[in-house]
Amino acid sequence: MAQTNSGGQGTNGVADESPNMIVYRKMEEVIARMQEEKNGIPIRTVKSFLTKIPSVFSGSDIVQWMIKNLDIEDQVEALHLGTLMAAHGYFFPISDHVLTLKDDGTFYRFQTPYFWPSNCWEPENTDYAVYLCKRTMQNKARLELADYEAESLARLQRAFARKWEFIFMQAEAQAKVDKKRDKIERKILDSQERAFWDVHRPVPGCVNTTEVDIKKSSRMKNPHKTRKSVYGLQNDIRTHSPTHTPAPEAKQPTEEELQEQITFWQLQLDRHRLKMSKVAESLLGYTEQYVEYDPFLTPPDPSNPWISDDTTLWELEASKEPGQQRVKRWAFGIDEVLKDPVGREQFLKFLESEFSSENLRFWLAVQELKKRPIREVPARVQEIWQEFLAPGAPSAINVDSKSYAKTTQNVKDPGRYAFEDAQEHIYKPRRRRVRTCSEGSCFQGKPLASKRLTSRLSSC
Amino acid sequence: MCSAPCGRKKRPRSAGSIFPISRGAQAAEQERRESREEAVDDSRMTVQEFNTLVALYREQVISIGEISADCPSLRVQMHHTRSKGCSMARAAHHDLALISGSGPEDGEIPPEICRLFIQLQCCLEMFVTEMLKSMCLLGVLQLHRKRTDSEPKVDFRMDESSDVPILEERSSSPTDFPQEQWLVGTDIENIERDMREMRNLLSKLRDAMPLPLKNQGE
Numbered sequence: 001m002a003q004t005n006s007g008g009q010g011t012n013g014v015a016d017e018s019p020n021m022i023v024y025r026k027m028e029e030v031i032a033r034m035q036e037e038k039n040g041i042p043i044r045t046v047k048s049f050l051t052k053i054p055s056v057f058s059g060s061d062i063v064q065w066m067i068k069n070l071d072i073e074d075q076v077e078a079l080h081l082g083t084l085m086a087a088h089g090y091f092f093p094i095s096d097h098v099l100t101l102k103d104d105g106t107f108y109r110f111q112t113p114y115f116w117p118s119n120c121w122e123p124e125n126t127d128y129a130v131y132l133c134k135r136t137m138q139n140k141a142r143l144e145l146a147d148y149e150a151e152s153l154a155r156l157q158r159a160f161a162r163k164w165e166f167i168f169m170q171a172e173a174q175a176k177v178d179k180k181r182d183k184i185e186r187k188i189l190d191s192q193e194r195a196f197w198d199v200h201r202p203v204p205g206c207v208n209t210t211e212v213d214i215k216k217s218s219r220m221k222n223p224h225k226t227r228k229s230v231y232g233l234q235n236d237i238r239t240h241s242p243t244h245t246p247a248p249e250a251k252q253p254t255e256e257e258l259q260e261q262i263t264f265w266q267l268q269l270d271r272h273r274l275k276m277s278k279v280a281e282s283l284l285g286y287t288e289q290y291v292e293y294d295p296f297l298t299p300p301d302p303s304n305p306w307i308s309d310d311t312t313l314w315e316l317e318a319s320k321e322p323g324q325q326r327v328k329r330w331a332f333g334i335d336e337v338l339k340d341p342v343g344r345e346q347f348l349k350f351l352e353s354e355f356s357s358e359n360l361r362f363w364l365a366v367q368e369l370k371k372r373p374i375r376e377v378p379a380r381v382q383e384i385w386q387e388f389l390a391p392g393a394p395s396a397i398n399v400d401s402k403s404y405a406k407t408t409q410n411v412k413d414p415g416r417y418a419f420e421d422a423q424e425h426i427y428k429p430r431r432r433r434v435r436t437c438s439e440g441s442c443f444q445g446k447p448l449a450s451k452r453l454t455s456r457l458s459s460c
Numbered sequence: 461m462c463s464a465p466c467g468r469k470k471r472p473r474s475a476g477s478i479f480p481i482s483r484g485a486q487a488a489e490q491e492r493r494e495s496r497e498e499a500v501d502d503s504r505m506t507v508q509e510f511n512t513l514v515a516l517y518r519e520q521v522i523s524i525g526e527i528s529a530d531c532p533s534l535r536v537q538m539h540h541t542r543s544k545g546c547s548m549a550r551a552a553h554h555d556l557a558l559i560s561g562s563g564p565e566d567g568e569i570p571p572e573i574c575r576l577f578i579q580l581q582c583c584l585e586m587f588v589t590e591m592l593k594s595m596c597l598l599g600v601l602q603l604h605r606k607r608t609d610s611e612p613k614v615d616f617r618m619d620e621s622s623d624v625p626i627l628e629e630r631s632s633s634p635t636d637f638p639q640e641q642w643l644v645g646t647d648i649e650n651i652e653r654d655m656r657e658m659r660n661l662l663s664k665l666r667d668a669m670p671l672p673l674k675n676q677g678e
Contacts, residue, residue: 112522112526113525113597114593126582169579189522
């Protein structure tokens with residue numbers, strides 16, 4: 001009935017290492033210690049009115065044991081850990097469906113290993129149906145179904161119409177076997193079974209550690225044959241729960257929807273794809289380039305202030321004098337320069353010294369002109385001419401006579417490349433000068449850096 | 461073939477042969493129907509008994525690992541229940557196969573038989589699952605034993621008068637542990653074997669199932 005997934009132990013005893021199993025094993029180790037005869041939690045039978053409550057211990061017993069035996073210092077942490085373990089069903093309050101730990105006289109009981117989450121695969125709705133059916137057969141007031149249980153039973157009855165005979169039969173058989181048991185044992189087992197279902201089909205509104213509920217379980221078995229009866233009714237109680245999201249109505253997709261899906265997937269297929277080798281290459285290149293800048297991988301010089309509490313590094317960074325390594329980084333690309341505030345400052349200074357602002361603005365304007373639509377070009381050419389080159393221009397730039405003459409001609413019949421000569425004139429000598437200048441400036445020893453910068457600028 | 465354990469009488473299949481051959485076809489048809497009804501009744505009973513055994517087995521599996529339960533005797537009980545269950549399952553499958561095989565001439569399969577098929581299938585599925593769980597639990601128990609009992613409970617007391625250390629008397633001496641583990645291991649193998657057999661049976665049942673049921677999935 002239950003789905004046999006890869007959880008639990010194989011017959012060779014090798015434990016499954018899925019994350020859930022690891023957590024379960026940790027909890028089970030604590031439980032094993034709790035259940036030790038000598039140093040564990042004292043389990044006793046409590047006499048109450050005319051009955052005996054077997055095999056219980058109190059919430060405060062648990063908390064005290066935890067504080068004494070685990071590395072726990074305060075009550076809050078013990079309660080938290082205990083509540084987590086209870087939510088997974090390793091122990092449970094005997095008279096409450098809500099699985100939390102309280103530091104008081106509330107009675108708790110251990111869960112039998114059969115019902116541990118590590119040993120019991122996710123139970124299916126068939127098992128739940130058998131259980132609920134069995135409950136209705138055992139006529140005891142305390143075993144009466146709660147509202148949400150009765151609803152689930154009705155729903156399951158509709159869903160499992162064909163199987164219902166078997167479910168009923170099995171429930172009967174289980175009830176009969178149950179009756180043969182010793183009365184005390186029966187009490188214990190009943191409570192354990194109920195606690196198990198409190199974990200896997202929790203009371204609406206409770207934390208659901210298993211993340212499966214009656215609807216999801218129905219879906220898992222028949223992914224495409226979702227029965228209307230199970231989804232037709234939106235269970236109001238369930239939608240009030242903060243942890244449950246109402247399942248979407250399952251319906252057949254229409255032709256348009258299918259067409260849309262087809263087009264979508266075809267588009268996805270046509271998407272530009274990169275070769276993995278290229279991607280890997282670029283990732284490797286990036287990592288190699290930046291490895292010395294990552295403080296996790298390369299300890300910073302002189303020391304990492306977060307570790308050594310020595311703030312020399314930060315003081316150095318804050319000063320206006322950038323170190324060699326930092327400058328080297330600027331050579332990676334214009335973004336690096338602009339990211340670093342000191343870099344920005346230096347760059348601006350550099351630009352100002354080499355490209356006085358009119359030159360830079362002219363250069364940028366011409367670049368922009370080249371991208372304009374052709375109908376706007378004549379007007380823009382005129383504007384640029386007026387601003388930068390005409391006699392008495394507000395931001396006059398300095399070009400040689402030859403370029404100037406050429407440009408004057410071009411302006412009469414304006415095209416995108418009217419200012420090409422002038423632009424080159426401004427640009428080229430600057431480049432040479434930049435290189436020589438860089439030797440004396442903070443770009444010392446890294447002429448490549450400035451070259452890259454200027455080439456970047458030209459591509460703007 | 462099922463024998464003593466289920467205690468039901470084996471009815472001869474060839475019920476028609478005890479009547480004189482001169483009997484009319486109508487009467488023969490009557491006999492066939494009656495015998496088929498009896499066969500169906502028998503099948504129903506077998507399936508029910510199998511169902512009860514599965515419930516019993518489940519109960520026993522739950523007791524594994526409980527502190528109070530005594531493991532060796534419990535495992536013996538489980539073995540017993542399991543064997544009975546397997547033979548029940550085989551018998552039920554055999555009977556159902558016969559009934560559906562010697563199907564009614566008009567080709568219509570009575571709903572009774574369909575229901576029996578479903579019941580048997582569900583019972584078998586549950587049986588297999590419970591066996592799987594029992595294997596799992598026994599395996600865990602074995603591991604626990606290995607871990608907690610790794611330190612031999614041996615008390616070395618040096619008697620002043622002798623140089624030989626005296627082992628303290630215990631109800632289960634250290635030599636029992638490896639044997640116990642071996643027994644559990646054997647049990648697990650047995651369960652695995654039974655499980656395989658039941659799984660085969662289940663697939664055979666699915667094949668033998670009347671067509672309308674098969675198409676309904678599940």
